[in-house]
Amino acid sequence: MSDQTFTPKDFKSDQYVRWCPGCGDHALLNSLHKAMAELNITPHNVAVISGIGCSSRLPYYMNTYGFHTIHGRAAAIATGVKVGNPNLSVWQISGDGDALAIGGNHFIHAIRRNVNVNIVLLNNQIYGLTKGQYSPTSPRGFVSKSSPYGTVEDPFCPAELTFGARGRFFGRCVDVDSSASVEVLVASAKHQGASVVEVLQNCVIFNDGSQSLVATKADRAKNAIYLKHGQPMIFGENNELGLMQEGFGLKVVKLGENGITEKDILVHDAHCQDNTLHLKLALMEGPDFPIALGVIRDVEAPSYDACVHAQIEEVKSKKKDRTLEELLMKGEIWEVK
Amino acid sequence: MLLLHNFTKVTRNNPKTNYIIMADEMTIKDLERVVVRFSGDSGDGMQLAGSIFSNLSAVLGNDISTFPDFPAEIRAPQGTLSGVSGFQVHIGAKKVFTPGDKCDVLVAMNPAALKTNVKFLTPQSVIIIDTDTFAKKDLEKAQYTTENPFAELNIHNQVIEAPISSICKESLKDSGLDNKAALRCKNMFALGLVCWLFNRPLEHAMHMLQNKFSKKPSIAEANIKVLTDGYNYGHNTHASVSTYRVEPKENKAKGFYTDINGNLATSYGLVAAAEKAGIPLFLGSYPITPATDILHNLSKLKELGVITVQCEDEISGCCSAIGASFAGCLAATSTSGPGVCLKSEAINLAVIAELPLVVVNVQRGGPSTGLPTKSEQTDLMQAVYGRNGESPLVVIAATSPTNCFDSAYMASKIALEHMTPVILLTDGFIANGSAAWKIPSLKEYPAINPPYVTPEMQEGWKPYQRDLETMVRYWAIPGTEGFQHRLGGLEKDYDTSAISTDASNHQKMTLTRQAKIDYIANCIPEQEVLGDKDDAELLIVGWGGTYGHLYSALETMQKQGKKVALAHFLYINPLPKNTVEILKKYKKVVVAEQNMGQFATLLRAKVPGLNVYQFNRVKGQPFNVLRLVEEFTKIMEEK
Numbered sequence: 001m002s003d004q005t006f007t008p009k010d011f012k013s014d015q016y017v018r019w020c021p022g023c024g025d026h027a028l029l030n031s032l033h034k035a036m037a038e039l040n041i042t043p044h045n046v047a048v049i050s051g052i053g054c055s056s057r058l059p060y061y062m063n064t065y066g067f068h069t070i071h072g073r074a075a076a077i078a079t080g081v082k083v084g085n086p087n088l089s090v091w092q093i094s095g096d097g098d099a100l101a102i103g104g105n106h107f108i109h110a111i112r113r114n115v116n117v118n119i120v121l122l123n124n125q126i127y128g129l130t131k132g133q134y135s136p137t138s139p140r141g142f143v144s145k146s147s148p149y150g151t152v153e154d155p156f157c158p159a160e161l162t163f164g165a166r167g168r169f170f171g172r173c174v175d176v177d178s179s180a181s182v183e184v185l186v187a188s189a190k191h192q193g194a195s196v197v198e199v200l201q202n203c204v205i206f207n208d209g210s211q212s213l214v215a216t217k218a219d220r221a222k223n224a225i226y227l228k229h230g231q232p233m234i235f236g237e238n239n240e241l242g243l244m245q246e247g248f249g250l251k252v253v254k255l256g257e258n259g260i261t262e263k264d265i266l267v268h269d270a271h272c273q274d275n276t277l278h279l280k281l282a283l284m285e286g287p288d289f290p291i292a293l294g295v296i297r298d299v300e301a302p303s304y305d306a307c308v309h310a311q312i313e314e315v316k317s318k319k320k321d322r323t324l325e326e327l328l329m330k331g332e333i334w335e336v337k
Numbered sequence: 338m339l340l341l342h343n344f345t346k347v348t349r350n351n352p353k354t355n356y357i358i359m360a361d362e363m364t365i366k367d368l369e370r371v372v373v374r375f376s377g378d379s380g381d382g383m384q385l386a387g388s389i390f391s392n393l394s395a396v397l398g399n400d401i402s403t404f405p406d407f408p409a410e411i412r413a414p415q416g417t418l419s420g421v422s423g424f425q426v427h428i429g430a431k432k433v434f435t436p437g438d439k440c441d442v443l444v445a446m447n448p449a450a451l452k453t454n455v456k457f458l459t460p461q462s463v464i465i466i467d468t469d470t471f472a473k474k475d476l477e478k479a480q481y482t483t484e485n486p487f488a489e490l491n492i493h494n495q496v497i498e499a500p501i502s503s504i505c506k507e508s509l510k511d512s513g514l515d516n517k518a519a520l521r522c523k524n525m526f527a528l529g530l531v532c533w534l535f536n537r538p539l540e541h542a543m544h545m546l547q548n549k550f551s552k553k554p555s556i557a558e559a560n561i562k563v564l565t566d567g568y569n570y571g572h573n574t575h576a577s578v579s580t581y582r583v584e585p586k587e588n589k590a591k592g593f594y595t596d597i598n599g600n601l602a603t604s605y606g607l608v609a610a611a612e613k614a615g616i617p618l619f620l621g622s623y624p625i626t627p628a629t630d631i632l633h634n635l636s637k638l639k640e641l642g643v644i645t646v647q648c649e650d651e652i653s654g655c656c657s658a659i660g661a662s663f664a665g666c667l668a669a670t671s672t673s674g675p676g677v678c679l680k681s682e683a684i685n686l687a688v689i690a691e692l693p694l695v696v697v698n699v700q701r702g703g704p705s706t707g708l709p710t711k712s713e714q715t716d717l718m719q720a721v722y723g724r725n726g727e728s729p730l731v732v733i734a735a736t737s738p739t740n741c742f743d744s745a746y747m748a749s750k751i752a753l754e755h756m757t758p759v760i761l762l763t764d765g766f767i768a769n770g771s772a773a774w775k776i777p778s779l780k781e782y783p784a785i786n787p788p789y790v791t792p793e794m795q796e797g798w799k800p801y802q803r804d805l806e807t808m809v810r811y812w813a814i815p816g817t818e819g820f821q822h823r824l825g826g827l828e829k830d831y832d833t834s835a836i837s838t839d840a841s842n843h844q845k846m847t848l849t850r851q852a853k854i855d856y857i858a859n860c861i862p863e864q865e866v867l868g869d870k871d872d873a874e875l876l877i878v879g880w881g882g883t884y885g886h887l888y889s890a891l892e893t894m895q896k897q898g899k900k901v902a903l904a905h906f907l908y909i910n911p912l913p914k915n916t917v918e919i920l921k922k923y924k925k926v927v928v929a930e931q932n933m934g935q936f937a938t939l940l941r942a943k944v945p946g947l948n949v950y951q952f953n954r955v956k957g958q959p960f961n962v963l964r965l966v967e968e969f970t971k972i973m974e975e976k
Contacts, residue, residue, distance in 0.1 A: 073652060336588075
């Protein structure tokens with residue numbers, strides 16, 4: 001936070017944005033500028049780290065500190081930036097290939113350690129920069145240049161992977177849905193620890209229509225649910241539908257039918273330690289279930305970088321040596337006179 | 338060297354030890370230097386016995402050089418050949434440069450240790466054995482085919498035999514320790530015996546044991562008791578063996594000393610550089626033999642503000658360090674050869690982003706997993722050239738355990754001041770070997786001044802704007818107002834620092850990155866030549882961790898009246914400015930290295946028309962000084 005007030009423009013760099021016209025990355029970039037303005041963080045205290053891929057070009061379009069690194073390693077580099085200087089607001093921009101294929105190991109370990117980095121995962125279910133191969137989030141049977149007969153493998157669900165790595169924050173938004181995206185991005189930044197925001201992103205060139213269920217406001221009204229902590233899970237064009245628990249699963253119910261009222265509908269608890277229900281919500285798929293958007297999970301836990309520095313301070317309070325020479329003189333030494 | 342004396346064969350009343358040979362009279366011999374090799378099962382505590390012996394010798398004013406030689410397995414089956422662990426200590430009245438080729442005293446705690454260490458014996462070596470471990474089943478485990486191991490191995494040395502296991506059990510029967518725990522003190526009996534043999538007072542050893550087991554006083558007491566038993570056993574029962582003195586004869590520089598191995602010295606060198614530069618030290622690392630101790634060492638130093646992250650893999654070790662460097666730390670990653678393979682892509686990111694980074698490669702035997710616990714110099718080409726694209730960086734090779742401190746300090750200084758990754762090559766031999774080290778005063782070390790941006794640069798500043806003499810770009814640390822910028826792995830425009838694929842710009846940036854590294858030759862010392870530098874008939878060229886052996890070979894040859902010189906390189910890339918001049922000055926040049934000729938190849942590439950001999954060994958073991966002398970002499974005699 002700063003005494004100065006910043007506008008989205010303050011976070012925009014002078015570089016010409018080179019993504020394809022119609023790419024979802026444009027919209028997300030604008031949402032990110034807005035989110036940072038809303039958070040009122042000082043541009044020079046922000047570091048945006050990316051790997052390789054279309055979305056990883058994003059740091060060049062930010063008037064912050066930025067580092068466009070190597071394929072898959074953004075999480076590892078962001079970890080070093082945050083632990084090296086915990087005062088920075090550190091953001092990681094990755095695509096589905098960068099974070100979940102070549103960078104899968106760093107992704108899960110950054111989450112497990114709970115490094116206070118805001119991971120923005122632009123998921124377009126395709127490799128765009130290499131011109132159209134299937135990605136680890138492409139659905140089974142997906143036809144692409146590298147799978148002309150369809151893939152014979154199942155995709156990752158980023159939320160499931162996040163929870164498997166003990167993730168404490170998971171949010172989801174749609175690239176073109178700006179106000180909801182800003183809200184989720186702001187919440188992810190406020191979360192102290194690793195946060196993952198999955199952006200459902202359309203690739204107009206190689207995978208157009210992959211997000212068709214949630215592409216427009218009308219689509220989202222029909223096919224998505226905006227989860228808000230403390231609010232009942234109600235959705236539908238006229239807020240006529242809701243989610244209830246059935247056994248170990250969820251079911252969609254119609255309000256007013258079979259005597260169901262708002263009181264019977266589940267209330268979203270993003271802060272619940274147990275992630276069972278969060279996982280159920282994140283795994284919902286159309287057309288039978290609404291796609292969950294918003295902050296699905298937001299649970300507090302000590303962040304890695306804070307703990308690393310707290311431990312250093314704790315040892316400093318117990319051991320008084322401050323220079324190497326002081327330390328060495330207390331070891332096994334002998335004097336030659 | 339151990340002096341020859343007359344031996345009389347003594348047969349004792351022990352049926353299984355009829356091979357004991359004893360000296361006939363008690364004498365005390367003054368020695369210049371002596372090598373003791375402690376060997377036993379990897380669980381026998383030979384490393385501890387050896388390090389206490391070297392430490393107490395150093396305290397008495399001797400110079401020391403040590404080398405542990407352990408198996409890859411943590412606990413191989415007891416008594417087997419693959420489970421033998423060794424620790425060699427070389428103590429000298431004057432300076433010693435290597436842990437020694439062969440040993441003057443061999444402690445063999447079992448038949449397997451005896452068998453694997455035969456190659457380190459000279460006809461004069463004294464052997465100490467635990468007779469309790471030489472039963473038939475022990476011999477079988479060590480794959481002997483007869484019941485007389487000494488005859489089978491053709492050993493005719495002086496042997497000091499002691500039933501170490503049974504004495505330990507007997508001695509500690511009232512201590513409250515069970516047999517298993519009592520037997521763990523066997524190493525101290527051997528140490529006590531060696532201390533007697535070399536007239537070493539036990540006080541310092543006792544002090545060290547009290548410190549080591551400060552939280553377990555009963556264990557400390559048991560170890561001290563057995564140590565004393567060992568000493569007394571020598572005194573009481575083997576009064577007819579010669580004992581030896583290695584009296585200090587050289588005045589060391591005044592000051593405080595400690596015993597330090599290469600990995601610890603490397604760790605401290607990094608700490609010292611961060612302290613001098615006034616920025617935090619960050620280590621990103623993943624455990625790998627023989628480099629792991631650097632991670633261990635630095636993890637302990639939190640009171641000095643050292644940040645360590647044990648990463649998920651080697652790649653992350655390097656990448657997190659690059660992130661920390663971007664954030665303004667002195668960043669390092671420690672590893673061995675296979676880890677460098679994995680880090681290569683990230684190292685290149687630091688090359689093109691022009692960020693400071695220290696990569697420590699504690700070289701081991703390769704290729705692939707190779708010989709993890711053994712030492713080689715086979716990663717030189719990997720360090721200099723092993724990345725995609727034209728990727729110049731700085732390569733430094735530490736020359737001895739204590740030199741690791743200065744080399745790590747200089748690696749850090751160059752990385753920070755020239756905004757470049759530096760690969761510091763050490764090796765398993767100097768990393769684990771130790772020597773006495775004078776605790777330095779940091780006041781005497783050169784300042785470290787990274788090229789930080791200054792407020793007046795802000796107008797029109799670009800991240801790849803550089804000092805036109807050194808070609809070093811300026812460093813703006815995130816958090817600095819007005820200097821927000823973007824770095825990346827894509828080629829950048831020389832003038833605007835924006836992404837560029839322009840052909841001539843790429844040529845210009847390639848030359849610029851090279852010029853930046855070449856300039857560093859102006860900032861490092863000229864190459865020194867030791868020995869007969871004016872009239873040598875042979876110049877020995879070496880680099881890195883073989884310094885001690887090559888210097889000892891030089892000394893030996895000079896004593897024989899030969900005209901030889903040694904140029905031992907620490908700076909590999911860029912090479913010192915006078916390298917060509919030196920290499921062209923001498924009639925014959927031999928490049929000796931523990932690989933198939935990597936430095937020789939590099940020198941031939943840098944010095945057109947250079948004609949050099951090569952001496953190459955890739956055995957995972959240190960050079961043998963006598964063998965070096967033999968080979969170099971042959972080269973000198975060649976017409």
